[in-house]
Amino acid sequence: MNAPVNPFVARKSSARTIEHIAFGFFRTATYFILICAAVIFGFIFVKGGQTVFRSSFPFVNVPFLTQAPETLYVFQFEGKKMELGDRDFRKFKEERHIKDIPAESYVYSSGGIFPCIVGTVLLVIGSMAIALFIGISSAIYLNEYSKQGRFVHFVRLAILNLAGVPSIVFGLFGFALFVMFMPMLQDFRNPTVLSFPVGFGHYLNFSGWNVCLLSGWFTLAFMALPVVITASEESLKSVPKGFREGSLALGATKWQTIRTNVLPYALPGMLTSSILGIARVAGETAPIMFTAAYVIRDKMPWQVDHPMDFFFQGVMALPYHIYVVSSKIPQNEYTERVQYGAAFVFLVIVMGIALTSILLRIKMRNRYRW
Amino acid sequence: MKLPDTAPMPHAALAPPEESSTMIEVENLDFYYGQARALHEINISIPANKVTAFIGPSGCGKSTLLRCFNRMNDLVDIARIGKGRVRIHGIDIYDPDVDVISLRRQVGMVFQKSNPFPKSIYENITYGLEIQGISDRKRLDEVVEKSLRGAALWDEVKDRLHTSGLGLSGGQQQRLCIARAIAVEPSIILMDEPCSALDPIATSKVEELIQQLKGKYTIVIVTHNMQQAGRCSDNTAFFYLGKLIEFAKTEKIFTNPSQRQTEDYITGRFG
Numbered sequence: 326m327n328a329p330v331n332p333f334v335a336r337k338s339s340a341r342t343i344e345h346i347a348f349g350f351f352r353t354a355t356y357f358i359l360i361c362a363a364v365i366f367g368f369i370f371v372k373g374g375q376t377v378f379r380s381s382f383p384f385v386n387v388p389f390l391t392q393a394p395e396t397l398y399v400f401q402f403e404g405k406k407m408e409l410g411d412r413d414f415r416k417f418k419e420e421r422h423i424k425d426i427p428a429e430s431y432v433y434s435s436g437g438i439f440p441c442i443v444g445t446v447l448l449v450i451g452s453m454a455i456a457l458f459i460g461i462s463s464a465i466y467l468n469e470y471s472k473q474g475r476f477v478h479f480v481r482l483a484i485l486n487l488a489g490v491p492s493i494v495f496g497l498f499g500f501a502l503f504v505m506f507m508p509m510l511q512d513f514r515n516p517t518v519l520s521f522p523v524g525f526g527h528y529l530n531f532s533g534w535n536v537c538l539l540s541g542w543f544t545l546a547f548m549a550l551p552v553v554i555t556a557s558e559e560s561l562k563s564v565p566k567g568f569r570e571g572s573l574a575l576g577a578t579k580w581q582t583i584r585t586n587v588l589p590y591a592l593p594g595m596l597t598s599s600i601l602g603i604a605r606v607a608g609e610t611a612p613i614m615f616t617a618a619y620v621i622r623d624k625m626p627w628q629v630d631h632p633m634d635f636f637f638q639g640v641m642a643l644p645y646h647i648y649v650v651s652s653k654i655p656q657n658e659y660t661e662r663v664q665y666g667a668a669f670v671f672l673v674i675v676m677g678i679a680l681t682s683i684l685l686r687i688k689m690r691n692r693y694r695w
Numbered sequence: 696m697k698l699p700d701t702a703p704m705p706h707a708a709l710a711p712p713e714e715s716s717t718m719i720e721v722e723n724l725d726f727y728y729g730q731a732r733a734l735h736e737i738n739i740s741i742p743a744n745k746v747t748a749f750i751g752p753s754g755c756g757k758s759t760l761l762r763c764f765n766r767m768n769d770l771v772d773i774a775r776i777g778k779g780r781v782r783i784h785g786i787d788i789y790d791p792d793v794d795v796i797s798l799r800r801q802v803g804m805v806f807q808k809s810n811p812f813p814k815s816i817y818e819n820i821t822y823g824l825e826i827q828g829i830s831d832r833k834r835l836d837e838v839v840e841k842s843l844r845g846a847a848l849w850d851e852v853k854d855r856l857h858t859s860g861l862g863l864s865g866g867q868q869q870r871l872c873i874a875r876a877i878a879v880e881p882s883i884i885l886m887d888e889p890c891s892a893l894d895p896i897a898t899s900k901v902e903e904l905i906q907q908l909k910g911k912y913t914i915v916i917v918t919h920n921m922q923q924a925g926r927c928s929d930n931t932a933f934f935y936l937g938k939l940i941e942f943a944k945t946e947k948i949f950t951n952p953s954q955r956q957t958e959d960y961i962t963g964r965f966g
């Protein structure tokens with residue numbers, strides 16, 4: 326036998342074993358994340374899908390998406406088990422001239438979640454506008470105008486720290502500042518709080534804005550600011566220095582340069598990362614539960630007497646509704662439907678926002694390329 | 696006091712006798728980045744309507760001095776002038792009265808890395824005018840044609856004015872940047888290694904262009920290419936370690952330099 330000895334023949338060695346174990350470990354960790362994500366999504370989709378979808382036309386549970394929450398009444402009638410919402414139950418009794426039917430009642434388990442959807446959308450839009458405005462402005466200041474010295478370093482540190490503040494603390498902060506303290510321009514003197522006359526019979530009363538959209542917007546916006554500022558700064562940094570120098574060398578002012586030759590190219594990146602960040606924050610319960618969210622409200626947000634009242638009304642919101650339904654009232658199969666239905670809708674809304682921001686980026690990227 | 700931005704520059708009406716008119720005058724200039732001194736006591740008088748080349752080994756402060764002329768160094772936080780003056784048209788451009796915006800309209804700049812904006816060719820040229828608030832379409836059209844012709848680019852791009860400036864070749868992009876600079880009618884054009892990223896053919900086009908421009912503009916060009924300095928400049932300044940070693944007519948610098956360091960550098964003994 327004079328076959329040549331294969332120098333590369335596989336040999337058992339401890340290094341190989343360790344290699345296998347390490348590889349397997351990392352792979353398992355990755356798959357574990359995937360599985361977790363799949364389970365969460367699957368669970369919500371299956372459970373929530375039962376509430377949101379119907380097996381017959383129109384295939385979607387329209388009342389769930391278009392009506393306000395109602396109390397559900399479950400009762401026996403002529404040997405049949407009936408489930409009716411508050412209004413239907415009353416109509417049912419009137420039609421049959423029955424005074425009273427013994428029934429079990431479950432709050433919020435009938436009707437839909439329409440006011441919550443509206444409230445959440447309003448909260449997202451408002452806080453997004455505020456966070457984008459303040460965040461992009463300060464990113465421009467930090468990145469384009471300020472001297473890169475100790476002060477800016479300190480500001481950046483503060484922003485990073487802000488990102489680590491728990492959401493409930495933001496909620497309390499918003500409560501103390503916006504709900505309890507911010508000034509209102511009113512035509513009377515409020516003797517119980519700080520009050521400054523501003524002339525024409527009007528007073529600046531430091532009585533707070535109360536639980537309202539405005540308080541919620543600012544609280545959420547403040548919470549989203551670290552993300553927005555960081556993302557915006559990254560986008561600004563990615564715009565080549567040559568564009569700025571070229572523009573300035575032609576005699577443009579700094580602001581002209583930023584407006585025409587920096588912002589347009591930085592905006593796509595700014596918007597996508599920021600919108601994603603804000604969508605995450607707007608899904609938080611803690612910051613709005615003291616500042617903007619109502620457990621239940623009969624009127625829709627547009628049913629206000631005076632346009633200004635729009636900003637000073639509380640709203641129902643999906644995350645808070647889910648919280649209330651799953652922890653503030655007795656649990657049963659009926660509340661569970663609302664719970665998962667709302668979670669499902671919420672997830673779809675957040676995914677919709679994410680998708681929009683990605684499409685927006687693709688569209689804007691194609692316009693400016695270098 | 697502002698720099699005169701409408702008054703006719705000396706070049707047209709009052710053509711100076713040989714070497715008598717100074718456009719940029721630097722007097723005892725010390726320049727620092729933080730604690731590090733980048734320029735030592737520079738004294739130089741750059742004549743009007745001539746091409747002046749700055750040569751010297753890397754890091755000797757050529758770009759720094761050039762960027763003092765249009766105050767681009769203001770953008771560097773740690774940069775500061777220690778002492779000395781820079782005068783353009785006899786006016787100290789670091790005087791608090793001087794408006795840096797109108798200064799930069801008078802002193803155009805072309806960068807090493809060509810940097811057309813990601814806009815159309817047309818918009819690239821009109822940018823400098825639009826930020827001055829000029830929006831008259833006819834006037835803009837005229838300026839675009841004139842500037843592109845001035846930069847020897849018109850024939851190559853006249854059919855694609857509204858396509859992106861980034862679609863041009865490297866050499867065309869650099870000439871577009873030159874066209875953009877002359878569109879605002881500066882009296883001085885500063886060029887920081889304008890050809891270092893170009894191939895020989897594109898380079899010779901830009902050099903030709905510099906020759907055409909020099910009657911109308913005062914041009915200061917930084918270059919690492921000795922032949923280029925020899926070919927297209929009237930005067931050459933040699934810098935070494937932040938100091939101006941020698942400043943003389945280009946022929947003299949290249950044939951009979953009076954300083955030992957200059958000779959060593961141009962004969963390639965260091966640098």
Ligand SMILES: Nc1ncnc2c1ncn2[C@@H]1O[C@H](COP(=O)(O)OP(=O)(O)OP(=O)(O)O)[C@@H](O)[C@H]1O
Pocket residue numbers: 728733751752753754755756757758759760771
């Ligand atoms: N923004 C800056 N911050 C700190 N130091 C700088 C800065 N720009 C330049 N310098 C320093 O100043 C000195 C001169 O630099 P400059 O860019 O003027 O050289 P140069 O002659 O143009 O070189 P090159 O031929 O490589 O372009 C160098 O030592 C450089 O390190």
Ligand SMILES: [Mg+2]
Pocket residue numbers: 757758759887917
């Ligand atoms: Mg340089």
